[in-house]
Amino acid sequence: MSNDQLTGASLSQGATLSARLNMLVRLHKIEARRGILDILANPISNFMTVLVIAIALALPAGLQILLENGKSLSENWDGASRISLYLKSDLSQSKLLELADKVSQEPGVANVNIITQQQALDDFKQHSGFAEAIEQLDSNPLPPVLVVQPAVSHASPEASEIMLSQFKTYREVELAQLDLDWVRKLYAMLQLAEKAASALGVALALAVLLIVGNTIRLSVQNRREEIEVVKLVGATDAFIRRPFLYTGFWYGLLSGVTCWLILTISLLWLQDPVANLAGLYQSQFRISGLGWLQSFQLISASCVLGLLGSWLSVGRHIRQIEPR
C-alpha cells in the first residue's frame, strides 16, 4: 500500500467521464441480471406471482378487445339507420313513384324502398295476427311508406338527423321517422361497458401495484442483512433501490408477455366459433386480435406498473432497515 492512502477517497473523481459512464452501464447490467436471477432463483412461487399479475391485466385488456370488436361489428351494420317516410294516404300510385324518384335524387340517399298501402296491409296482416280484424275494415288505414337507406357516408346519427329534417319539409310526407333508437341504445350500452372496463382496469392496475409492492417488500426483507452491509460501506438509498427496481421491471415484463400470451391464445380459441356464428348471419365478421401497437402498449403498461409498484414499496422499506 503506497502513500496515496489519504488521497484515495478523492481519486475516483479523477477518472474520466467515459470510464465512469462505462461503469454505470456495467453496474446497471449487473443489477438487471441480479434482478432476473432473483426471480429465477425461486421459479415456482415467482411464476405464480407473474401469473396472478398477468391474469389481473388480462381481464381488463380482454374486455377492451371484446368491446372494440363489438364496436366494429355495430359499425358494420350501417343499415342500422333507416328513415321511414309515412306519406299522406291520398297519394296516387304515379305520384308515389315520382316522389320516390325525387327522394332517391337527394344527396346521401343510397336507396329508396317503396311500400304501397296494399303491401303495408299485407305485411301487417301476416305479422300481426290481426288478419281477421283487418278484413273487417272498410278502407286501408295504413299509409304508403318510403324506406330511405342513407349512404354509408351519411349513416352517422348527425347526418341522418339532417336528412330527416330535409324530408320533413316535403308536402307529401305526413311523418318522417329515424329508426335509430336501437343503434343509440347499443352505442349507449357499449359506452357503459367501456366505462365499466376502464373502472375495472384502474382497480386491477392498483391490484397489480399492490402485488408487486408486496413481492418487493418480501424481497427487501429477505435481503435485510445485505442491505445493512451495503449501507455500512456507504451505499446511498438510490444504489440500494436499483436492483429492486429492476426486479419490479422484470416482473412487469414477464407478466406483460404472459398476459399477451393468455389473450392471444383465448382469441385464437374464440376465432372459429365466432366465424361460425357470423356465417349463420351471412356476415364476414372476424374477431380481431391484438395488433402490434396494442401488444406494445399492453407490455409497456405492464412494465411501468411493475416499476412503479416496486418504486412505491422499496423506498419505504429500505428506509426502515438501518445497520445495527
Added chain:
Amino acid sequence: MIEFAEVSKRYPNGQEALKRVNFELADGEMAFLTGHSGAGKSTLLKLICLMERATSGQVVVNNKNLNRTSRRKIPGVRRNIGMIFQDHRLLFDRTVFDNVALPLMIEGYPHREIGRRVRAALDKVGLLSKEKHSPIMLSGGEQQRVGIARAVVNKPPLLLADEPTGNLDPELSAEIMHLFEQFNQVGVSLLIASHDLSLIAQMHYRTLVMKEGRLVQDQVDSLEQDSEEVASE
C-alpha cells in the same frame, strides 16, 4: 480525526451507554479502546459511523460535525471510514472479490480501477489467490482478512474495528494487529475496540479504557503495568 466533546448517549430504553465522554484522536494516530462488555465501546464506535446519534455533546469526525449531518449525507461520511466487525459482515452469496469490490462499486469507480484496487487490497491481506472463492469456504481468520480488505480498499483515512480478533486464536490475532500497524504506518488513523488485554499490552499504543459509559483512563503508551489491574476488576 475524531473529536468527542461531552458526548452522552441514552438509548430509548433508558440505558445510559455513554456519559460525558471527551477524547481526541489525532490524524494518523492509532489507539485501542478497551473495557468490559457493556462499557460503551460499541456505542462509541457507532456514534463515529452514524449508526447511532449522540443524545448530547459534539462528535466531530474528519472535521465534520456529525450532529449536523443529515440522513442523506450519511453514506458520504461512511465512505471515509473503513469498518471492521467481529462477525465480518460479509455477503455469502458473492465471491471474495465482489465482497471487497463493494465499496468501490458503490462509489462508481471505473471497472479497471476496481480490479486493480481489489487485487491490491487482497494482496495486502494475503488472500489474492482466493479472490474467486466464496467467503463461506474460508476460515475465520481469512474471513476477517477479507473484511479488512473491504474496509481499506477505497483507502479511507480512518479505520474502526470492533473486536476484530474476538473469534481468533492468539497467533491469528497478532497477524491482524500487525496488518493494522502497517496501515497506521502509511498514515491511516485507527481506533480498535478490543478486550484482548494481553494483545493490547504487547502493542505499545495509546489505550482508552471505558467503564460503565465513562472514559476512565487514557494511557498514552500502553497498559503494560495496569493490564493486570484492569483485568482483575
